[in-house]
Amino acid sequence: MSTTFSFEEPPRIIGTVTKVYSGLLVIGFALVPAFLIAYLAFFQDPGLKFESHAFHEIAIAAATLEGLFVTYVTWRCYLSSGEPLLRWLTLGFMGFVLVYALHGAFTGMAHHHIWLFLLYGPASRLVMSVLLLVGLLSYHRPPDAVERRSKPRPWLAWVAVFVLIDLLVGLIATSPIAGSLAVRLSMEGGALVFSTLNVMALMLRRIRSPLMVIYGISITSFALASLAFILGKPWNHMWWLAHAIFAAGFFLLSYGVVQAFRTTRAFSTIYTQEELMARLAEAMARTENALQELQRTNHKLEQLAATDPLTGAANRREFIQQVEAEIARARRGGAPFSLLALDLDHFKLINDNYGHQVGDEVLQRFVQKCLKAIRPYDGVARVGGEEFMVLLPRAALDVARSIAERVRGAVATEEFHTGTGRAVAVTVSVGISEFGRDGDTIDTLLRVADERLYQAKHAGRNRVVAR
Numbered sequence: 210m211s212t213t214f215s216f217e218e219p220p221r222i223i224g225t226v227t228k229v230y231s232g233l234l235v236i237g238f239a240l241v242p243a244f245l246i247a248y249l250a251f252f253q254d255p256g257l258k259f260e261s262h263a264f265h266e267i268a269i270a271a272a273t274l275e276g277l278f279v280t281y282v283t284w285r286c287y288l289s290s291g292e293p294l295l296r297w298l299t300l301g302f303m304g305f306v307l308v309y310a311l312h313g314a315f316t317g318m319a320h321h322h323i324w325l326f327l328l329y330g331p332a333s334r335l336v337m338s339v340l341l342l343v344g345l346l347s348y349h350r351p352p353d354a355v356e357r358r359s360k361p362r363p364w365l366a367w368v369a370v371f372v373l374i375d376l377l378v379g380l381i382a383t384s385p386i387a388g389s390l391a392v393r394l395s396m397e398g399g400a401l402v403f404s405t406l407n408v409m410a411l412m413l414r415r416i417r418s419p420l421m422v423i424y425g426i427s428i429t430s431f432a433l434a435s436l437a438f439i440l441g442k443p444w445n446h447m448w449w450l451a452h453a454i455f456a457a458g459f460f461l462l463s464y465g466v467v468q469a470f471r472t473t474r475a476f477s478t479i480y481t482q483e484e485l486m487a488r489l490a491e492a493m494a495r496t497e498n499a500l501q502e503l504q505r506t507n508h509k510l511e512q513l514a515a516t517d518p519l520t521g522a523a524n525r526r527e528f529i530q531q532v533e534a535e536i537a538r539a540r541r542g543g544a545p546f547s548l549l550a551l552d553l554d555h556f557k558l559i560n561d562n563y564g565h566q567v568g569d570e571v572l573q574r575f576v577q578k579c580l581k582a583i584r585p586y587d588g589v590a591r592v593g594g595e596e597f598m599v600l601l602p603r604a605a606l607d608v609a610r611s612i613a614e615r616v617r618g619a620v621a622t623e624e625f626h627t628g629t630g631r632a633v634a635v636t637v638s639v640g641i642s643e644f645g646r647d648g649d650t651i652d653t654l655l656r657v658a659d660e661r662l663y664q665a666k667h668a669g670r671n672r673v674v675a676r
Contacts, residue, residue, distance in 0.1 A: 235422060239429040242454040246437050249447045260444040262316050269313025272456065276306035279463040282470050288359060289474035291352030297344025298466070298476075300367055301337045307371040308378070309333035319443070324387035325379065327443060331396035332378045334435055334455070336371070338403035341428065345410055348421075349477055397438050404432035420476045423465035430458025517591040519569055520576040528590030531600055532651050538602075539644050547609035549599035550640040550658035551579075551616070554670040556595035559633060571633055574625050582616040598658075606643045606675055613639045613673045621671055636671035638662055 280302040287295035312329035319326045357363075381387055407428045411421065434455035441447030469476055517524045523531070535546050553559075553575065560568040572595065579589050579599065588600040599616070601609050617637055624632040640661030642648070647657040661674040668674070 235426070239426045240433075242430055242433040242437075242450075242457070245450060245454075246433060246440065246447070249437075249450055250440055253446050255442075255445065257446060258444040259446070259449060260319075262319065266313050266316045268452070269309070269316070272459070273306055273310045273313065275463065276302055276309070276459075279459075279466055280306060282463075283466050286466065286470050286474045287353075290478075291355065291358055292475050292477060293347035293350045293353060294344045294476055295469075296353065296358075297340050297347060301340035301344065303367065304340055304371050304374075305333045305337040307368070308336055308374055311375055311378075322382070323443070324392075325382040327393060328378050328382045328387070328396065329375075331393055331400060331435075331438065332374065334400040334431065334438075335396050335403070336374060338400045338407065338428075338431060338435075341431075342403050342407045342410070345407055345424075348414070348416060394439060397435050401432055401435035401439070404428050404435060408432065418477065420465045420469055423461055423468075424476070427458040427462035427465070430454050430461070434458065520573050520591050522576045522597065523588055523590035525590065525592040528588070528592060528598055528600065529651065531588055531590075532654070535600060535602055536644065536649070536651060540649075544603045545605045545644055545646075547601045547604045547606060547641055547643045548654050548658045549601065549609065549613050549616070550642075550655075550662040551597040551599065551637050552662055552666070553595040554636040554638055554666075559635070563631060563633060567631060567633065571625050571635060575620065575635065575637070578619045578623070579616055582619045583612055587612070598655075606641065606646065609641050609643065610673060610675045613641055613675075617671065617673055638665035638670050639673040640665055641673065641675040 280299060283295055283299040283302055286292075287299055308329055312326070312333065315322070315326045315329065381392060386392060408425060411425045411428070416425075434451045437447055437451030437454055441449075441451055465476075516522070516527070532548070538544065539546055553571070556568065556571075559571055572591075576589055576591070576597075579597070583589070583599060583601070586602060587604075590598045590600070592598050599612075601612060604612065617639055620635055620637045625635050626632050640658045640663070642654045642657035642661065644654060648654050661676075665672045665674040
């Protein structure tokens, strides 16, 4: 049994409004850091600073460890799906970690060599923003070949590139040009530009899958973090806010990666709520159809298991179950019932003279005549080669004898015209037993009916014996 729930569809305007509202919520959530930046830009005291080298080192160490973990999870997703976006996302995380770690390592030199401490931060964000933009441009491209995904040489080559970037940043930090504000602004500004281009490309391509929405919010946070770093100065509140905004975007993007790892191992095959509901509806419809087909098949199997394949009558097992159920009803309510044991006379001669095909047709026509002669709720069963039984619910001996004579007469007075065009004369002998009078168990009733059937045979056949 299946239950179907129907819901009235809401007006189309409601669907449109909720869709717009949902989009505005996403945009508003992505721009929350912008309000914080604006607040500090207008109201912070430039003289307030929080300079704690230990806290900074611990925070960078935690960020490095988390970055390594997320890099590994992203790489595992890439190995599974082969999505180019995940390849570039892995490289983006890796490049950020390998460059950003030195920002924390040189914290102790903030007073002695400020540029060696500062420049690795914007450099790491610039590297990551460039790689993420390249990754977005590869979104929905065919997956990489399996043999390419796990080759160590390309990954090691990228590690070498990131180490080279570390050395290059170190050279710049120790060179005379490091003191120029343009060096830091160019790196941080570059990160801001590439992150903004990333967001614009995402919007222009109308990529709206759930994980890519997370991706877009994260990239927006990276762009706003770079803006906050440009506006801030080392150790002031804007500078710390920039760290917090970037960390929030990083955490959110890592959440998307973990969700991909726990589901499809891909960014492009995570479905929206609408897609999930549509797929669920399709799956439910397929399941409903499968259940209905299974019920039909089970019904057919039950019929096959309970039916004689040649004549369509019930088989012996089904007949025994029907008699047992009738015995239980008779014991509860006291209503009588009777059994008829029938056997076609000289059936072996029909097979010998006309062939087994004609014999099979005779058996089929015999069942049809029985069904016409008995009551609609009586049951016919084939229990042997040419042996049949009839169950007569709520029929005492006199009613059973009348029905048995009607069956015998219908068989004896009509010729059996088979498909071969031959007319075959057939008669039947019948024995009757009644529940209660002749016994109250199925074995006794069957035995008595068989004994009276044999009496009919010995008395000359084509007759009914009830006592």
